[in-house]
Ligand SMILES: NC(=O)C1=CN([C@@H]2O[C@H](COP(=O)(O)OP(=O)(O)OC[C@H]3O[C@@H](n4cnc5c(N)ncnc54)[C@H](OP(=O)(O)O)[C@@H]3O)[C@@H](O)[C@H]2O)C=CC1
């Protein structure tokens with residue numbers, strides 16, 4: 001099966017290339033670039049020399065759909081909402097890595113992303129691609145809204161406990177940290193070496209675009225309105241996300257009981273590793289892999305549960321989960337092409 005990538009020179013794209021290159025059923029058909037069409041991909045990214053030597057292409061719906069079976073849109077928000085309708089009409093599978101189709105409400109999209117929304121038909125056609133939770137819906141979909149990176153780590157950490165009645169749903173606080181590749185390849189003052197090296201910054205307090213995405217899924221799963229406190233931070237590392245989630249318990253439960261609940265919830269989910277009681281995951285332990293590792297701790301003094309959830313933002317947080325979704329859409333084993341051991345140290 002041939003795959004096209006749009007947003008060719010970005011970090012999401014180059015991670016898709018790495019993963020597709022070793023996937024047994026996928027081959028790279030086209031890599032589309034808005035800014036560098038006609039140029040050699042391996043001249044822009046010399047690490048793929050002699051591996052992928054093809055020119056970057058201009059966007060052309062007709063030729064893209066003739067040559068490919070699936071398209072990954074790895075463009076900034078506000079772009080894919082204009083491209084998906086033309087691609088969808090041709091019957092090609094679309095996986096959007098941006099936020100354009102994640103929120104069901106166009107009004108909410110406009111409020112948080114500051115762009116006009118996609119047509120409602122497409123917002124309703126899109127399936128939210130959190131692979132572990134919505135695998136059945138994903139199998140029957142041809143348009144996937146791949147989740148945001150912070151949303152993936154936060155939701156995988158929270159969903160098992162949200163479905164019980166032992167937590168105070170008004171008490172959720174997510175303290176999130178991301179490596180700089182989460183901001184993409186574009187140059188900016190915030191990701192400038194001298195600004196981020198040996199520094200730690202919080203940003204977008206109460207205004208981050210993943211807040212409505214996380215709340216939408218939590219509400220769907222809990223069946224009642226939920227508002228969260230979410231604080232993202234930029235940390236001086238290249239890859240990795242850690243979400244430290246705090247939630248108050250309404251009953252006396254032990255770490256051991258919570259651990260059993262999570263282990264049961266994720267027992268058939270190969271990419272979720274619930275860490276043994278007493279151990280906590282670190283970002284380096286999932287580096288380059290599609291794993292989400294989860295550590296759990298109940299503090300009996302405060303009766304609060306702390307959940308530590310880590311992913312590689314470019315793999316489980318973007319390209320890896322996108323491929324996991326294509327595997328599901330095609331009836332392949334969801335692990336296909338994604339069984340890398342994390343890179344350590
Ligand atoms: N980085 C991450 O960890 C994650 C990213 N995402 C999302 O995935 C998407 C891609 O992210 P990422 O690869 O990191 O971002 P980058 O900024 O690295 O790459 C995006 C690419 O899109 C293309 N592009 C930029 N502006 C336009 C435009 N106006 N019109 C058309 N194409 C444009 C450019 O490639 P070219 O000029 O070659 O076309 C650019 O390199 C984003 O929506 C991001 O929010 C989601 C989860 C995690």
Ligand SMILES: CC(=O)N[C@@H](CCC(=O)OP(=O)(O)O)C(=O)O
Nearest residue numbers: 077098099148149178182183209
């Ligand atoms: C470190 C960093 O800047 N991260 C990005 C997350 C990128 C992402 O997933 O955002 P989308 O919702 O647009 O897909 C941010 O906080 O905006």
